[in-house]
């Protein structure tokens with residue numbers, strides 16, 4: 001009988017270098033653009049893609065070997081286009097573990113980005129603010145993460161290692177590029193959001209349920225500032241294949257470790273906060289993209 005673990009590893013093995021190269025070649029035939037920056041848009045943040053110009057839209061279901069997005073707030077297409085004049089490759093919709101996809105499948109598009117030629121990843125997400133100083137609508141620049149699923153033996157890099165992507169034992173100490181983090185803080189000041197901007201630690205839980213009070217209390221002790229269900233496996237995969245990463249969370253709800261709450265997190269509200277903060281987030285991402293583009297030219 002096949003065990004759950006066998007299944008998981010087989011999914012990991014399914015995306016061999018050759019298969020991923022086939023996906024990348026397919027995409028390169030469908031667009032003239034050759035972006036260096038890949039962007040993943042989180043829940044409710046997909047409208048940032050509306051700012052892309054001269055874009056090629058590629059639905060996930062038309063890409064060989066690609067899964068489909070099943071979560072509301074995740075459109076499910078790749079967009080190659082220009083963000084304020086800079087070519088980017090944008091995932092309008094990501095894959096989550098709770099959708100039933102193994103982590104290697106969730107983060108597979110990051111390797112495709114790499115094979116398409118991207119050197120940088122910008123990952124965004126909606127997250128619950130656990131740090132008591134955070135407000136709904138704030139932005140937390142990710143300075144680090146806790147890979148709790150990895151602790152429990154569930155990691156997108158599990159299975160045979162293909163050294164064409166990266167080493168067997170990658171280092172995660174500087175997973176989030178500190179120079180980009182510094183730049184984002186400067187941009188935050190320039191666009192007048194410094195009071196809504198934090199840097200902190202994100203944790204990805206398996207979901208799809210939101211957390212219990214006891215879990216939130218535990219996460220606070222661990223030094224977690226924001227709680228979500230994505231990004232960590234994407235960044236782990238990106239760092240493994242040598243990409244430079246920048247990521248942030250939009251704080252869409254507060255994670256208050258109390259049983260006496262009037263409001264509890266709800267997906268519709270989370271999507272709504274993303275829409276409300278669209279212009280600020282677009283501005284931040286566009287300026288980061290411009291900065292990376294300028295750096296790459298030097």
Ligand SMILES: O=P(O)(O)O[C@H]1O[C@H](CO)[C@@H](O)[C@H]1O
Pocket residue numbers: 041042043044071094096124125126127207228229230231266267270
């Ligand atoms: O991480 P993203 O995709 O932004 O989405 C976050 O929002 C959803 C919960 O409302 C979960 O999928 C969580 O991970």
